[in-house]
Amino acid sequence: MKFLDRLEETFIAFLIAGATLVIFAAVVHRFVASWSIPVVQELALAINMSWAQELCIIMFVWMAKFGAAYGVRTGIHVGVDVLINQLGERKRRRFVLFGLLAGALFTLIVAVLGVRFVWENGAHYAFMNTLGQASEGIFPGPTTPDLEWQTWIVYSAVPLGTALMCFRFLQVAWTFARTGELPHHDHGHVDGLDEPDVEDEFHPHDLHTSRHGNAKGNP
Amino acid sequence: QAPIIIKFSHVAAIDTPKGQAAEYFKKIVEERTKGQVKVEVFANSTLFKDKEELEALQIGAVQMLAPVPGKFGPLGVKEFEVFDLPYIFKDIDAVHRFARGPGGASLLKRLESRGVTGLAYWDNGFRVMSANKPIHVPSDMKGLKMRINSSKVNASIMKSVGAQPQSLAFSEVYQALQTGVVDGTEGPLSNLYTQKQYEVQKHVTLSYHTISNYVVVTNKKFWDGLPAPIRSTLETAIKDATVFNDSVAEKDEAASLAAIKASGKSTVYAPSAAERDAWAKAMAPVHAEMADRVGGKTFIDTVRAASAN
Amino acid sequence: MSTAVILFLLIALMLTGMPISISLGLTVLSFLYLFTHVPIESVALKLFTGIEKFEIMAIPFFILAGNFLTHGGVARRMIHFATSMVGHFYGGLGLSGVVACALFAAISGSSPATVVAIGSILLPAMVKAGYPMKFGAGVVTTAGGLGILIPPSIAMIIYAVATNSSIGALFMAGVIPGLLLAVLLGVTTWYVARKNNYPRQRKASWAERWKALREAIWGVLLVVIVMGGIYSGVFTPTEAAAVAAVYAFVIAIFVYKDMQLKDVPKVLVSSANMSAMLLYIITNAALFSFLMSYQHVPEEMAGWMLSQGLGQVGFLLMANILLLAAGNFMEPSSIILILAPILFPIAIKLGIDPIHFGIIMTVNMEIGMCHPPVGLNLYVASGITKMGITELTVAVWPWLLTMLGFLVLVTYWAPLSIWLPKALGMM
Ligand code: NA
Numbered sequence: 016m017k018f019l020d021r022l023e024e025t026f027i028a029f030l031i032a033g034a035t036l037v038i039f040a041a042v043v044h045r046f047v048a049s050w051s052i053p054v055v056q057e058l059a060l061a062i063n064m065s066w067a068q069e070l071c072i073i074m075f076v077w078m079a080k081f082g083a084a085y086g087v088r089t090g091i092h093v094g095v096d097v098l099i100n101q102l103g104e105r106k107r108r109r110f111v112l113f114g115l116l117a118g119a120l121f122t123l124i125v126a127v128l129g130v131r132f133v134w135e136n137g138a139h140y141a142f143m144n145t146l147g148q149a150s151e152g153i154f155p156g157p158t159t160p161d162l163e164w165q166t167w168i169v170y171s172a173v174p175l176g177t178a179l180m181c182f183r184f185l186q187v188a189w190t191f192a193r194t195g196e197l198p199h200h201d202h203g204h205v206d207g208l209d210e211p212d213v214e215d216e217f218h219p220h221d222l223h224t225s226r227h228g229n230a231k232g233n234p
Numbered sequence: 235q236a237p238i239i240i241k242f243s244h245v246a247a248i249d250t251p252k253g254q255a256a257e258y259f260k261k262i263v264e265e266r267t268k269g270q271v272k273v274e275v276f277a278n279s280t281l282f283k284d285k286e287e288l289e290a291l292q293i294g295a296v297q298m299l300a301p302v303p304g305k306f307g308p309l310g311v312k313e314f315e316v317f318d319l320p321y322i323f324k325d326i327d328a329v330h331r332f333a334r335g336p337g338g339a340s341l342l343k344r345l346e347s348r349g350v351t352g353l354a355y356w357d358n359g360f361r362v363m364s365a366n367k368p369i370h371v372p373s374d375m376k377g378l379k380m381r382i383n384s385s386k387v388n389a390s391i392m393k394s395v396g397a398q399p400q401s402l403a404f405s406e407v408y409q410a411l412q413t414g415v416v417d418g419t420e421g422p423l424s425n426l427y428t429q430k431q432y433e434v435q436k437h438v439t440l441s442y443h444t445i446s447n448y449v450v451v452t453n454k455k456f457w458d459g460l461p462a463p464i465r466s467t468l469e470t471a472i473k474d475a476t477v478f479n480d481s482v483a484e485k486d487e488a489a490s491l492a493a494i495k496a497s498g499k500s501t502v503y504a505p506s507a508a509e510r511d512a513w514a515k516a517m518a519p520v521h522a523e524m525a526d527r528v529g530g531k532t533f534i535d536t537v538r539a540a541s542a543n
Numbered sequence: 544m545s546t547a548v549i550l551f552l553l554i555a556l557m558l559t560g561m562p563i564s565i566s567l568g569l570t571v572l573s574f575l576y577l578f579t580h581v582p583i584e585s586v587a588l589k590l591f592t593g594i595e596k597f598e599i600m601a602i603p604f605f606i607l608a609g610n611f612l613t614h615g616g617v618a619r620r621m622i623h624f625a626t627s628m629v630g631h632f633y634g635g636l637g638l639s640g641v642v643a644c645a646l647f648a649a650i651s652g653s654s655p656a657t658v659v660a661i662g663s664i665l666l667p668a669m670v671k672a673g674y675p676m677k678f679g680a681g682v683v684t685t686a687g688g689l690g691i692l693i694p695p696s697i698a699m700i701i702y703a704v705a706t707n708s709s710i711g712a713l714f715m716a717g718v719i720p721g722l723l724l725a726v727l728l729g730v731t732t733w734y735v736a737r738k739n740n741y742p743r744q745r746k747a748s749w750a751e752r753w754k755a756l757r758e759a760i761w762g763v764l765l766v767v768i769v770m771g772g773i774y775s776g777v778f779t780p781t782e783a784a785a786v787a788a789v790y791a792f793v794i795a796i797f798v799y800k801d802m803q804l805k806d807v808p809k810v811l812v813s814s815a816n817m818s819a820m821l822l823y824i825i826t827n828a829a830l831f832s833f834l835m836s837y838q839h840v841p842e843e844m845a846g847w848m849l850s851q852g853l854g855q856v857g858f859l860l861m862a863n864i865l866l867l868a869a870g871n872f873m874e875p876s877s878i879i880l881i882l883a884p885i886l887f888p889i890a891i892k893l894g895i896d897p898i899h900f901g902i903i904m905t906v907n908m909e910i911g912m913c914h915p916p917v918g919l920n921l922y923v924a925s926g927i928t929k930m931g932i933t934e935l936t937v938a939v940w941p942w943l944l945t946m947l948g949f950l951v952l953v954t955y956w957a958p959l960s961i962w963l964p965k966a967l968g969m970m
């Protein structure tokens with residue numbers, strides 16, 4: 016389980032960092048290629064970066080699907096809890112559990128739909144083709160326009176990420192049913208800022224020494 | 235009995251030739267079938283976007299579309315990209331000779347293996363170049379950042395004249411042209427006008443390097459499952475809508491050109507015959523480079539022969 | 544009829560407290576299954592393609608940039624600079640809070656992030672300097688709202704995506720209203736402080752101000768890079784966001800050195816977490832708006848409203864009330880995604896400028912985040928101050944009133960928003 020957690024975190028961190036670098040590189044490339052410097056321009060024009068946006072989108076969709084699963088574990092998905100917070104503790108717990116199970120149900124359905132969609136979108140053909148059983152009625156699926164990757168592989172983010180998300184909902188629901196504990200995302204928390212150095216934080220360093228005399232305000 | 239519903243989804247605005255033709259199709263179908271068939275037109279990609287509409291058609295979420303031929307490349311029928319080859323058709327009559335003849339029909343036939351039935355080709359005029367500097371000859375394109383519709387053939391066209399192809403989201407094109415993220419773009423005159431791109435482009439060159447058209451398609455299973463009399467009524471309606479579209483497109487192309495000229499915001503340049511030959515020559519390597527992709531050299535020659543008079 | 548069923552189902556599911564994204568998804572699934580013939584596979588397709596738009600990718604980029612800035616000491620230096628400039632007026636540190644929020648807003652795309660960045664540093668300091676906690680909390684909670692009005696803005700990106708408007712034009716349209724609101728919040732702060740005779744800081748010398756500016760310059764430069772880069776055509780708004788993220792990383796690690804390389808994975812994961820949550824709502828909302836288009840809900844609603852003879856003035860009043868009411872229950876991205884497809888076509892038919900309407904929606908979202916019972920800024924501030932929501936609600940009151948007045952101005956005086964993008968030729 017620890018391994019799965021780590022894998023999930025590493026994967027989404029890699030995707031967000033990778034996508035950022037890809038777009039940064041594409042911007043730099045376009046910038047360089049439009050300079051009229053003889054050799055540099057030729058070299059830059061010879062490099063093809065038109066796939067950058069497509070790759071970025073694919074990476075972010077994968078990040079979104081797996082990140083959403085991670086989000087269940089960190090309790091980041093917000094809901095409207097105004098009403099149920101007015102209820103007694105026992106009723107409230109029932110609603111929370113209902114919400115978690117609804118999440119599990121929705122993601123389960125989507126994961127199944129996702130598998131069917133990916134299957135009909137080319138996975139079936141790829142599978143049969145590998146087995147040497149490709150027959151008349153089964154067609155190869157489409158590719159993405161720029162990278163020309165098989166879309167069924169790209170779309171696999173939906174069933175894979177959603178299945179993981181379903182698992183996370185069940186995991187959280189199980190813990191909640193047993194212990195009454197929910198993961199809670201604290202939006203106000205900043206790592207490294209837990210103990211702000213108040214003396215130093217709000218004023219130019221030079222004013223340090225004279226500050227105490229004036230902090231209560233000039234008349 | 236509940237009417238048969240055809241959801242016709244497209245990505246253009248209602249007042250474009252395609253948008254008008256879709257509405258015309260709806261009108262005549264509903265009249266002629268006396269309400270047995272109901273056509274719901276979804277313009278402006280309100281239902282499905284450019285990127286997803288073909289897959290939506292395949293799974294039967296919509297029944298009719300009219301995408302550009304290049305869209306069938308990712309679907310595995312790359313031969314349609316032959317329409318995007320530069321200077322392969324001399325004029326609009328050449329396009330018609332090929333598309334309305336056996337060549338065009340056999341291309342449509344190839345879609346059936348993907349669960350799609352091709353119904354017709356709709357015109358949308360020829361494509362022109364625009365930029366913020368005069369582009370009279372191919373060498374003027376050197377180093378220019380040109381926005382293209384994402385496609386291998388379009389990218390190759392830009393590279394053949396030393397420009398830098400850029401794919402950009404359609405909604406950001408106007409601003410990218412205005413601020414200079416890209417130096418220019420290419421597309422049919424009607425786009426240049428309706429998207430107000432001419433306001434932020436100083437120069438337009440009537441290069442007419444490729445044509446712009448659409449392929450009207452439907453879901454094969456849906457189409458084959460229609461009662462025969464209804465299907466034949468629809469086939470006639472498609473034919474009439476095609477005539478309607480092509481005449482609107484022709485008038486629209488002329489009107490857009492006149493309006494751009496009259497606005498005084500861009501200078502329109504018509505290349506001389508010699509300059510046009512220079513453009514064709516500069517872009518000629520695209521044919522060789524893309525030959526394997528679009529179905530082989532022999533296929534390209536067939537298209538040329540079929541379109542010649 | 545179908546409209547009523549869809550909306551009823553959605554609201555009922557949301558009130559059970561389940562995540563908004565899940566209630567959107569379940570509404571669509573049950574409706575499609577029970578009432579229509581849409582192949583249910585299109586749901587899987589939409590769940591991938593719903594966010595398959597390059598413009599949306601600006602959201603993770605701006606979140607990443609914001610996190611690097613918060614952790615990397617940029618916010619702290621901006622507060623120093625703001626204090627050196629305005630600290631000597633009535634409510635000194637409160638005013639610095641407004642200025643620092645406005646500065647930070649110009650590099651961050653989100654309101655709660657702005658509240659966190661400025662609030663977690665400034666609030667403890669204010670208490671120490673003798674200000675009541677409620678004063679500081681009131682200032683930072685509301686001024687943090689500038690985060691989505693002063694560009695870059697995640698709320699504007701979402702509006703642009705939902706309505707196919709230009710992100711760049713929206714960004715430019717937010718500049719003048721954003722600055723004006725900053726001034727109005729500053730005046731309110733000053734007035735409250737003067738009435739209660741709150742402390743002031745010693746007036747900094749110009750040499751001290753110059754030094755503070757020099758220290759903060761790397762953060763301020765990012766404003767120039769993002770807005771300048773978009774306007775001068777070096778990059779599109781989405782690319783600007785990616786460049787900002789890389790820049791913020793370099794500043795945090797190599798220039799200010801408030802962060803070390805080993806802290807980077809943590810920032811990446813928390814940014815991915817926040818982005819994925821927003822993208823998940825966006826995906827499911829895309830599904831929901833697909834269902835509504837399929838059922839022709841926007842056209843029906845528009846037709847109905849127009850048949851009621853509502854003019855521009857009446858419609859805008861109604862839209863504001865609806866948006867503020869929605870702000871009681873939901874967070875901004877969901878509201879924009881659900882309501883923009885319904886309200887936008889009506890606004891267009893009534894001749895309201897799409898960019899102007901985007902700014903109106905943004906200001907409403909901003910206010911919604913500061914008012915109870917659900918307001919992300921309130922929660923964040925409550926997390927920092929450990930004050931209860933009720934107590935905070937009382938604390939933000941003077942500023943909230945100012946914001947409501949400002950909303951009226953923005954709603955009925957279009958040039959305030961659209962003059963700048965028009966003058967720059969962006970629309
Ligand atoms: Na901002």
Ligand code: NA
Pocket residue numbers: 870871872910911912913914915916917918919
């Ligand atoms: Na609220």
